[in-house]
Amino acid sequence: MTSLPSTPLDLTHTSSHEAVRVELRGDLDHLHADRLIEAVDRLLAAHPGVRDLRLECAGLSAVDSSGLAALLMVRRLADKAGAGLHIDGRTVQLNRILEITGTLDYLTAPGAGTQALRRTGGTARGASAEEQLPPAPSGGPEPRT
Amino acid sequence: MLVADARAVVVHANEAAGLVFPDARPGTAMADAVPGWLASAHARHTAPLLPAQRPPAGAGTVQGAVGDRSYEAHPTPSDNGTVMWWLVDDTDHRLTREALWTERERTEFLVRSSNLLLSSLNLDRCMDVTAQMAADHLADAALVFAPLHGVELPIVSCVRGGGPSVSRQVVDPQEVPGLAEALQGFPPVPSRWLDPSAAPAWLVPDGLDTVGSIVITPLPGHGVPAGALVLLRADAANAFTEGEEVFARLFAARAGAAMSAARLYAEQASITDTLMRELLPPALRQLSGVEYAGGYRPSKDHERVGGDFYDVHPAAADGEPSLVVLGDVCGKGLEAAVMTGKIRNTLHALLPMADDHHRILSLLNTSLLNSESTRFATIVLASAAREGNTVRLRLTSAGHPAPLILRCDGRVEEAPTKGTLVGALPEITTETARVTLAPGDTCVLYTDGISEARGGPMGGAMFGEERLRRALSECAAMPAEAVVEHVQMLASQWVGSGRHDDMAVVVISAPRTNHLSAVDGHTRGRFTT
Numbered sequence: 258m259t260s261l262p263s264t265p266l267d268l269t270h271t272s273s274h275e276a277v278r279v280e281l282r283g284d285l286d287h288l289h290a291d292r293l294i295e296a297v298d299r300l301l302a303a304h305p306g307v308r309d310l311r312l313e314c315a316g317l318s319a320v321d322s323s324g325l326a327a328l329l330m331v332r333r334l335a336d337k338a339g340a341g342l343h344i345d346g347r348t349v350q351l352n353r354i355l356e357i358t359g360t361l362d363y364l365t366a367p368g369a370g371t372q373a374l375r376r377t378g379g380t381a382r383g384a385s386a387e388e389q390l391p392p393a394p395s396g397g398p399e400p401r402t
Numbered sequence: 403m404l405v406a407d408a409r410a411v412v413v414h415a416n417e418a419a420g421l422v423f424p425d426a427r428p429g430t431a432m433a434d435a436v437p438g439w440l441a442s443a444h445a446r447h448t449a450p451l452l453p454a455q456r457p458p459a460g461a462g463t464v465q466g467a468v469g470d471r472s473y474e475a476h477p478t479p480s481d482n483g484t485v486m487w488w489l490v491d492d493t494d495h496r497l498t499r500e501a502l503w504t505e506r507e508r509t510e511f512l513v514r515s516s517n518l519l520l521s522s523l524n525l526d527r528c529m530d531v532t533a534q535m536a537a538d539h540l541a542d543a544a545l546v547f548a549p550l551h552g553v554e555l556p557i558v559s560c561v562r563g564g565g566p567s568v569s570r571q572v573v574d575p576q577e578v579p580g581l582a583e584a585l586q587g588f589p590p591v592p593s594r595w596l597d598p599s600a601a602p603a604w605l606v607p608d609g610l611d612t613v614g615s616i617v618i619t620p621l622p623g624h625g626v627p628a629g630a631l632v633l634l635r636a637d638a639a640n641a642f643t644e645g646e647e648v649f650a651r652l653f654a655a656r657a658g659a660a661m662s663a664a665r666l667y668a669e670q671a672s673i674t675d676t677l678m679r680e681l682l683p684p685a686l687r688q689l690s691g692v693e694y695a696g697g698y699r700p701s702k703d704h705e706r707v708g709g710d711f712y713d714v715h716p717a718a719a720d721g722e723p724s725l726v727v728l729g730d731v732c733g734k735g736l737e738a739a740v741m742t743g744k745i746r747n748t749l750h751a752l753l754p755m756a757d758d759h760h761r762i763l764s765l766l767n768t769s770l771l772n773s774e775s776t777r778f779a780t781i782v783l784a785s786a787a788r789e790g791n792t793v794r795l796r797l798t799s800a801g802h803p804a805p806l807i808l809r810c811d812g813r814v815e816e817a818p819t820k821g822t823l824v825g826a827l828p829e830i831t832t833e834t835a836r837v838t839l840a841p842g843d844t845c846v847l848y849t850d851g852i853s854e855a856r857g858g859p860m861g862g863a864m865f866g867e868e869r870l871r872r873a874l875s876e877c878a879a880m881p882a883e884a885v886v887e888h889v890q891m892l893a894s895q896w897v898g899s900g901r902h903d904d905m906a907v908v909v910i911s912a913p914r915t916n917h918l919s920a921v922d923g924h925t926r927g928r929f930t931t
Contacts, residue, residue, distance in 0.1 A: 287733060322709075322732035322778075329776035329826045358780060358801035359822030359831065 264318050265289060268296050276309040277301070277340075282316030285324030293327045294334070301338040310335045315346030320354055332364050341367050406432050408448045408483030410441070422468055422489060439466035440475055440487065447477050447485045465492070472496050508649055511539055515653060519660035523667040526558075526568065532621075532631065532657040533560035540650050541633035541642075543610045546621070548629045548661070549585050550575070559607035567607075577602045584620035584630035594618055598638075605632065614638030617647060619654045623662030631657065674736065686908070689716050689724050691788035693911040695882035697890045701734070701851070701904045709738040709779075710849045710904035713746055715753055723787035723796070725749075725756045728847040728908050730802065731779045738777075741825070744770065745779055759783045759798035760832045763824055767800075770825035778826040782819075782847050786910050793839040793912040798832050800824050803850055806871065808885070810842030810914070812878035814871040817845070839912035842879045847910075851903035852889065857896040865896045882911040 266289035267282040277300050285293060301307065312331070328344070335342040344365055347355070355361040404426055405414040412435055415426040426435035433441045443464040462477050471493040478486040518531045529546045536544035537560040548556040554570040575582040578601065580594040596616040606613055614637045621628040631654050635641065642650070686694040696712050709731035717724045727749055731738045748769050752762045762783065770779070780801035787794050797805050801823025807815045821832030839845060848870070855865040873892045877885045886907050893905055 322730070322780075326732050326776045326778060326826065329778070333776065357803055357820075358778075359820060360801070360827070363822070363827050 266292055267316075268292065270296070270300060272300065272304055272307070274304070275307060276311060277304055277307050278311040278313060280313040280316065282318075284319045284321075285317055285327060286319060286321040287323035290323040290327035293324075294330050297331050297334055301334055301340065305338070307338065307340050309343060310338075310340045311343045311345055313346050314344055314348060314351055317348055317351060320348075320351050325354055325358060325360065328364060329360065404436070404487045404489065405484055406444055406448075406487070410444055410448065413484055419489060422473070437466055437468060439464060443475065443477070444485055444487070447479055448483060504645075508652075511535075512652060512656060516656050516660075519657060520663075522660075523664050525661060525664040525668055528657070528661045528664045529556070529558040529629075530560075530566040530568070532661070533558040533566045536560070536631060536633060536650075536653065536657075537562045537564070540646070540653065542636045543607050543634045545605065545607065545632040545634075546629060546657075547575070547581065547585060547632070549627045557604075561607055561609040564609060571604055573602070573604050578605055578618070578632075580618045581630055581632070584618055586627055606634065610634060610636060612636050615641040617642050617650065619647075619650050621654050621658030621661060623658050623665070626662050626665065628658040628662040628665070670736075674739075684713060686714055688913070689714070690720065691913070692724065692786045692793050693882040693913050694726070694908065695886045695911075696908040697886040697906070699851075699890060699894065699902075699905040701902060709734055709742065710851060710906035711742050711746060712847070712906055712908045713749070714908075715750070715756070717787070718753075721787065723756070723785035723794075725753065726784040726786060726847065726908055726910060727781065728784075728802070728849065728906060729779050729781040730849045730851075730904070730906075732777050741770070741777060741779065745781070745824075756785060759785070759796060759834050763798065763800045763821070763832055764830055767824040767827070767830045771828070776826040778823045780823045784845065784847060784908075784910060786845075788912075791841050791912070793843075793910065795837040795839060795845055795910065796834055797837060797845070798834040800830065800832060803848065803853060803867070804835075806846045806848075806874060807837055807839070808844040808846060808874045808877060810840065810879045812875040814874050839910070841912050842914040843912050844874075844877070844880075844882065844885055845910040846874060846885065846889070847908040848889070849904065849906045851905035852893045852907060855893050855897045855902050855905065857898050857900050857902075861900070865893055869896075879914065882909040885909045885911070 264283040266285055268279055270277060270279045272278065279296065279300070281293065283289065297310065301310070310331070312328075332342050342364060352361070355364065403416045404412065404419040404423070406412050410432040412426050412428055412430045412432060414428060415423065419426060423436050432444050443462070447462060463474055465472065465474050467473075471491060474490045474492045476488040476490065478488065480486065515531070515535050518535070519528055522528055522531070525548070529548060533544050533546045536546070541562070543559065543561045546558045551570070553572055555573055555575060556568075556570050558566050558568050560566040575585055579596060594617070596618060598613040598616055601613065601616055605616070613634055615635045617633050619631045619633070621631055631650070633642070633650060684696075686696045688694065694714055696714075698710060698712070700710075710729070711731070712726070712728040715725040715727070727746075729742075729745060731741045731745070745766065748766050749762065752765055755761050763781065766781075778801070780799075782800070782802040782805060783798045784805065785796040797817045797819050798821060799805070799817075799819045800821045804819050805817045807817055809815070817835040817837055819833055819835035822830040824830060837845065853865060853867050853870055856862055857865070870889070873889060874885070877888050880888065886909050889907050890905065
């Protein structure tokens with residue numbers, strides 16, 4: 258066979274004041290994994306006080322170990338921002354890699370990662386993010402960017 | 403404006419022409435009044451030719467020097483045989499054109515040298531090219547110095563028209579004013595002139611008899627010293643002009659960039675080689691009555707250090723289990739190699755607590771955790787000890803595909819162990835499986851480079867766990883090494899010439915033997931078939 262070309266990772270996102278939703282299409286692999294981390298980092302910085310980060314993964318074609326490492330980093334970023342992480346539309350392959358590596362519960366647990374990471378000092382933070390959350394604003398969804 | 407008749411006698415010269423040609427007065431012969439190039443052009447125009455053979459009006463413009471300036475002369479012949487010459491001073495025009503040509507040639511030379519220099523990441527080759535190009539285009543001879551290598555100074559010298567010659571000399575760069583500073587690379591020093599009589603003999607290459615002028619130019623690297631370029635000219639009269647010196651610096655900048663890139667690459671390649679040697683999988687053998695075999699096929703990707711590894715740690719005392727480790731580090735390249743080394747060392751240090759897989763893996767996890775990265779590893783641990791003629795195994799997967807147990811009748815089972823990967827989560831969970839291997843049974847540890855190898859008849863299909871199980875069931879009762887060979891062969895055939903990830907397999911077998919007395923941990927048990 259000739260080497261399989263990697264399908265570029267395509268990211269689109271919609272956001273309201275409380276939730277950021279990112280749709281992933283293509284390969285989440287060593288060539289593209291960093292882009293997901295950068296995008297999530299940017300989105301969370303642009304939407305302080307967001308409650309939920311949703312990754313829509315139904316369009317993912319392949320996920321390798323670097324892609325999984327990126328998801329683990331996304332979980333940390335979400336914890337730091339005090340947001341819950343939801344990984345929706347998981348493909349068979351994604352579920353398989355999450356199950357074998359024992360990361361499914363960690364990635365999808367509501368806030369569990371936040372608690373555990375804080376206990377081991379995995380991230381250096383002051384007060385917990387939940388306490389800093391401003392009252393939930395009631396703004397409508399922003400236009401798609 | 404100057405008018406002369408058919409007999410080449412000046413008829414009229416206006417005031418401007420008089421300033422250029424003071425001798426050009428009416429009645430003077432052209433040959434006495436104007437330079438030869440204009441006189442002979444006039445002769446061509448007035449030659450007794452048929453009108454059709456004469457140069458047509460507007461053509462026949464000639465050019466030549468008058469004193470230190472240069473002029474164009476445009477002829478306008480008239481019917482009575484006289485020719486009116488219009489003179490235009492084109493000195494500036496010509497100088498500009500010449501400068502443009504020089505600039506073009508230099509640009510072409512710089513582009514060519516860049517192409518030659520950048521096509522190689524080999525430092526020796528870069529030095530050769532630099533010396534040769536400099537000698538052929540910038541000077542009569544050139545020397546390229548690399549920074550001191552211990553006490554030796556690597557030198558490549560080249561005389562114009564010759565080939566580069568390489569040498570390492572034990573000389574003191576301080577003997578040449580400016581050379582030591584240029585070799586240090588920082589702070590940047592300008593190129594400087596050197597009195598040829600002050601140059602030590604080793605600075606003059608063989609084949610250059612006299613030295614008229616020497617200029618030393620540093621080869622600037624990217625923060626690392628790249629070396630120095632010394633240009634020599636034989637003739638003192640033909641010294642370097644300011645423009646040539648600037649040009650030499652431009653060339654030196656390119657050569658320095660190429661040489662420092664080559665040096666950085668060589669350093670990285672040497673680090674990679676060192677790590678690779680350290681990471682080569684060990685040769686496995688029979689230990690304490692348990693048979694081990696391992697195989698590793700690194701990815702052919704350009705990243706040379708892969709992420710798979712395995713180790714077998716023999717038991718400290720007889721009757722205690724040996725520990726087998728097989729792992730897969732996320733990613734490739736140096737970072738993965740560094741993490742692999744760290745994992746192997748940590749596990750080695752944790753061997754005294756090998757009876758508690760969870761504890762080992764938890765401690766390893768903590769030592770790998772850091773806040774910047776979620777680079778992780780998946781690992782499977784196997785503790786194997788001979789008990790009677792069986793082998794008792796404790797197997798723990800930390801985020802790794804579970805080991806497969808191949809029974810001697812061809813059945814393939816998955817060991818019931820699972821756990822979380824190490825290095826990324828604050829805490830890990832593991833479940834250890836206890837498995838007993840009867841004589842002829844085999845336990846197979848593998849990395850996903852095998853199960854997820856892509857290829858097959860159509861190209862893109864995954865080898866898959868099912869195919870791996872079927873392949874294994876064909877290996878029933880084979881010795882451990884044969885199982886490794888078989889699995890590797892099938893996976894290699896599956897990917898064909900395509901790209902693949904690292905593939906590692908370790909097999910632990912209970913030898914088929916009925917001569918327990920022969921098994922003392924050193925000799926191989928005999929097989930009954």
